[in-house]
Each structure stands twice: as structure tokens, then as C-alpha cells.
Amino acid sequence: MPHTSDAADTAIGARTWPAHAKINLALHVTGRRPDGYHLIESLAVFTRFGDRVEIALADSDDFTVSGRYAPTVPLDASNLVLKARDALRRAAGPQRTPPVALRLEKNLPVASGVGGGSSDAAAVLRGLAETWALDIDGAELARIGLSLGADVPMCLAAKPLVARGIGDELSMVPDFSALGLVLVNPGTPVSTAEIFNALSKRDNEGLPPLPRIIDFHSLRNWLEVTRNDLEPAALAIQPAIGRALSCLNKAGSGFSRMSGSGATCFGLFETGNVAKRAAAEIRTRQPDWFVAATRSIASEGADGQN
Secondary structure: OOOOOHHHHHOEEEEEEEEEEEEEEEEEEEEEOOOOOEEEEEEEEEEEEEEEEEEEEOOOOEEEEEOOOHHHOOOOOOOHHHHHHHHHHHHHOHHHOOOEEEEEEOOOOOOOOOOHHHHHHHHHHHHHHHHOOOOOOHHHHHHHHHHHOOOHHHHHHOOOEEEEOOOOEEEEOOOEOOOEEEEEEOOOOOOHHHHHHOOOOOOOOOOOOOOOOEOHHHHHHHHHOOOEOOHHHHHHHOOHHHHHHHHHHHOOOOEEEEOOOOOOEEEEEOOHHHHHHHHHHHHHHOOOOEEEEEEEOOOOOOOOOO
16 A cells, blocks of 8 residues: 555645666676675666656655555665655755655566666656756766665666766767667566676676667667676576566567666567567566566657657
């Protein structure tokens, strides 16, 4: 049951902010820092499907959760939504940051390799900066985001990018069209720390150069020579990931891979309509799984049609 309180009755001028799923199309682990953080190189895109955050001024702070995955979301201070609110409030000061009601619609599985919590935090930072009319630039928001987690700055960007370092060094990728994608999760949470601890090798080579023109075919060919270095460890720990990849391939995916540390896998499809048909087919076979057909967000000025 979603948590509710009286503050919901006094919310004023609610607006909704999207929290896009992050898909690591390729993820190479290239090293490890002395503090234990892993160094990566990853090509990531963000999907139109994701969570949603509604923000409204209110008489007192409030946080409620709805959606398919609401029962798995903590409502205490450990939630990244509340951590983002509190971090921005500390940065801006209490006078400029009056109480707000935050509503999270949780459509993405928790601990599933698609940056759901980080994207929720990014949506809260973006939304509250506007709701509170703060004079704060993207670089400062990213700095606050990084204090919450290594994935938050890239979720703030939410356009095709290559992430390096611990995920905080971002290079936007131009001329990257929207992709047709199907996301599949067999319903098995995976611990990121456990996957990283199980890696047999941490000093792998980085990503190859991206194709000059990125379309379905050139991207698929490029993906064939890249990796997700976390996938072998995740498959060994959670064999259901292999079944998810098999379902995508049977449904006609042009390329299938696990995203992040799993267990969500993606399939690449030539058009959005083909992706929808594939998702319907997988849902018929696996009605209890998370299955979503979606399209990625194109880079600025790129053709959004696919």
C-alpha cells in the first residue's frame, strides 16, 4: 500500500518530472581506485519509459509512493528521493526551500541495473530547482548529484553519453537517433557490490571508437565488439538473467545484453513498432516478468524517429 498523509491535501501546483531508465549499452571495467571505486567506460542511453516524480509546494514535507514497485521502496531517509531533497535544501538554505510534497510513481524494478534510484534523485534535483526557483546551474546540480551516487550526474544529463571515471566524467554523443528497445527483468534483484566483488579481471581495455554515423546497423556492429564486463559474474550469480537474454533473442532482438549490474536486460530493435510486438510476445511467455517496450531519447538535434 502506498504511504499517504494529510500533507497531500494541501499540495499546490503539482508538476511531474520524468525519471528515465538508464541503459548501459556497453560497460567496460577499466580499473579500480585505491578507495575501492571501480573505473568504467560506458555508452549509456536513457529511455522514455521510467519512473515519475510529482512535486508540489505543501504545508509540510511529505513523501508518498505508488506504482507497480511501490512495495519495494523504502520510505525513510535511505531513499534517494529524500536524500536529493535534503542535499539541495542544505546547498540552497532553508529560507529558499519551503516544504514540498513528493510523489514517486515507481514503474522500474528496484536494484535492477537501470539506475532507477539515481534517476529518481536526478528528477527531484531538476524539479526542486525549478519549483524553488533556485539560481543554480547544471554543474552545481551535478556536483550535488555526485554526492548522492556516481550515476546521478549522468541521469541529470539524460541524453546519449559516454561515462568514464567512476561514471562522473561525461561526454555527450551527438547525432545519436532514438533506438527501439525492449527491457526485460525476470524479477530477481541483484546486488551491485556483489557483482563487482565477483569480477575476475578489473583492468580491461576501454571502449572502441564510436561509429561516425550511429544508426541501428552501425550501432549493432559496434556493440558486437564491446562488452558488459559485469555480465559474466551476474550470470553466474543469477542464472535467470540468461533466461531473460534468451527470451529477447527468441523475440527477434537484433542485439541483447544485460544493462549495468543487472538483472534488467535490453534488446535492440529496428523500430519502435517491432519492439512493441516483441514485448507482447515475451509478456505472453513470462507474464510475471517486468517487460517494457520503449524508445531511447535522441541526442540534441538528432532524428528522433526510429
